[in-house]
Amino acid sequence: MKKVYGSAAEALEGTLSDGMLIAAGGFGLCGIPELLIDGIVASGVKDLTVASNNAGVDGFGLGKLLDTRQIKKMMSSYVGENAEFMRQYLSGELELEFNPQGTLAERMRAGGCGIPGFYTKTGVGTVIAEGKEVKSWGGEDYILEEGIFADLSIVKAWKADDTGNLVFRKTARNFNPPAAMCGRICIAEVEEIVPRGSLDPDKIHLPGIYVHRLIQGDHEKRIEQRTVRQKESV
Amino acid sequence: MPWDRNQMAARAAEELQDGWYVNLGIGIPTLVANYVGDKDITLQSENGMLGMGPFPYEGDEDPDLINAGKQTITELARTSYFDSAQSFGMIRGGKIAAAILGAMEVAENGDLANWMIPGKLVKGMGGAMDLVAGVGRVIVVMDHTNKHGDSKVLKACTLPLTGTGVVDRIITNLGVLDVVPGGLKIVETAEGVTEADLRAATEATIVG
Numbered sequence: 001m002k003k004v005y006g007s008a009a010e011a012l013e014g015t016l017s018d019g020m021l022i023a024a025g026g027f028g029l030c031g032i033p034e035l036l037i038d039g040i041v042a043s044g045v046k047d048l049t050v051a052s053n054n055a056g057v058d059g060f061g062l063g064k065l066l067d068t069r070q071i072k073k074m075m076s077s078y079v080g081e082n083a084e085f086m087r088q089y090l091s092g093e094l095e096l097e098f099n100p101q102g103t104l105a106e107r108m109r110a111g112g113c114g115i116p117g118f119y120t121k122t123g124v125g126t127v128i129a130e131g132k133e134v135k136s137w138g139g140e141d142y143i144l145e146e147g148i149f150a151d152l153s154i155v156k157a158w159k160a161d162d163t164g165n166l167v168f169r170k171t172a173r174n175f176n177p178p179a180a181m182c183g184r185i186c187i188a189e190v191e192e193i194v195p196r197g198s199l200d201p202d203k204i205h206l207p208g209i210y211v212h213r214l215i216q217g218d219h220e221k222r223i224e225q226r227t228v229r230q231k232e233s234v
Numbered sequence: 235m236p237w238d239r240n241q242m243a244a245r246a247a248e249e250l251q252d253g254w255y256v257n258l259g260i261g262i263p264t265l266v267a268n269y270v271g272d273k274d275i276t277l278q279s280e281n282g283m284l285g286m287g288p289f290p291y292e293g294d295e296d297p298d299l300i301n302a303g304k305q306t307i308t309e310l311a312r313t314s315y316f317d318s319a320q321s322f323g324m325i326r327g328g329k330i331a332a333a334i335l336g337a338m339e340v341a342e343n344g345d346l347a348n349w350m351i352p353g354k355l356v357k358g359m360g361g362a363m364d365l366v367a368g369v370g371r372v373i374v375v376m377d378h379t380n381k382h383g384d385s386k387v388l389k390a391c392t393l394p395l396t397g398t399g400v401v402d403r404i405i406t407n408l409g410v411l412d413v414v415p416g417g418l419k420i421v422e423t424a425e426g427v428t429e430a431d432l433r434a435a436t437e438a439t440i441v442g
Contacts, residue, residue, distance in 0.1 A: 027281040027282075027300075027304075027318070028281075028300065028304040029297075029304075030281070030297065030298060030300050030304070031298065053318070076358060077358050077359060077360050077361065078357055078358035078359070078360040079357060079358055080355070080357030080358065081304075086355060098356075098358050098359065100359055100360075100361065100362075100363040100364050101280065101318070101322065101359075101360050101361035101364060102280075102318075102321075102322025102323075102325060102326060102361060102363075102364030102368075103322075103363075103364065104318075105317075105318035105319040105321070105322050106319055106322060106323075106326075108319065109319035120326065120367070121326070121367040121368065122326065122363050122364045122367040122368070123363050123367070124367065124397075124398065125345075125395060125397065125398030125399075126363060126394065126395045126396065126397065126398070127394055127395075128359075128363065158298075168315075168317075169298045170283075170296065170298040170299040170309070170315055171279070171281050171282050171283050171298060171299055171300055171301075171315060172297075172298040173282055173315055173316065173317050174281050174282050174317060174318050175317070175318045176317065177317040177319070178317060178318060178319040205317075221297035221298070222297065223295060223297045223300075223306060224300070224304040225300070225303065225304045225305040225306065226295055226306055227289045227305040227306050227307075228289055228290055228291060228292040228294075228295065228306070229288055229289040229290070229291060230291075230292075231291055
């Protein structure tokens with residue numbers, strides 16, 4: 001089965017519908033599916049719920065989908081870097097479901113593993129626990145969190161072979177594997193697609209079984225907080 | 235003289251034991267890395283890295299290599315990378331020995347508030363709730379009072395909580411306190427700060 005597509009628009013063909021749930025990889029602007037976000041903007045699909053740790057910045061990453069008002073609801077752990085996000089949220093145009101970062105990652109992983117719910121200590125006794133089932137083990141309370149089953153996953157990797165085996169680079173891996181796992185359909189964008197046999201099978205980070213469609217392209221890879229140290233003078 | 239930011243960070247670094255895997259929060263906790271000395275400490279960055287190195291030299295920045303504060307960083311010989319689910323798996327699984335975190339308020343029962351001020355812009359809890367629920371030891375580093383002079387070391391937190399009963403030790407500009415049954419116990423005071431000064435700046439119950 002052919003997984004490699006020529007463009008984001010081709011790869012997204014037939015996968016989008018209004019009101020759907022999309023899981024997106026990335027942490028801040030690191031390892032985000034830039035090309036697929038552009039493709040979703042161009043498609044005009046709307047009323048999206050997006051599960052993503054962050055919401056991009058103004059005019060870049062998921063910020064582009066906020067600018068076009070295509071997102072109805074975000075499921076995130078931290079959204080502080082985006083003025084348009086805050087404007088829409090404070091005016092009631094955008095729904096926001098805060099998830100602790102590890103809970104969000106585990107909800108994606110669980111969904112991808114067919115696990116509808118799990119108990120965690122994270123958030124016990126906080127606003128996050130409100131309305132959630134509490135269960136005790138060994139005298140400690142845990143709350144029930146639900147797996148995320150997304151209609152579509154969009155992720156970014158460094159390299160892929162044409163069967164969809166993915167290799168990530170450094171901290172750009174972040175949410176991409178769990179986001180990829182929880183989607184009914186997963187589209188991955190990579191910097192380079194290499195022939196099968198050229199990736200070491202022992203060094204595949206995410207097996208191709210999770211990846212249904214693939215595209216290759218150039219990435220801007222914007223840096224959010226450029227921090228450097230001075231070279232010590234001799 | 236109360237401790238300054240660097241002295242608080244240096245004092246917090248004394249808490250870390252050789253061989254520990256540690257997560258440092260944003261702000262003063264980040265400075266702790268400068269004071270670990272010869273101890274073999276591996277820093278975790280919860281976006282998916284163990285063995286976090288210093289900031290890169292200008293020109294060496296890599297957009298694929300950032301810390302949880304989204305700052306460009308570097309890797310070390312010991313570095314490993316992993317995804318967010320595994321990262322928080324090791325946090326929840328108790329593999330991280332300690333987290334050193336900033337706080338808005340701490341209560342005498344170990345409750346911690348450090349993510350949300352009602353009526354102000356709420357950015358989110360990030361990984362803070364997972365960290366305080368999962369790591370072996372939670373050490374808070376913060377100023378003892380806010381800019382109005384009100385104590386941040388309280389009988390009960392007034393702000394929405396990050397976790398309940400999670401804090402083990404509090405290091406402030408005035409000294410060090412432990413969370414113990416019945417309240418807080420003074421471990422030490424900053425040089426030139428008396429126990430009376432510390433008590434006067436503390437709303438929480440001090441025992442012993």
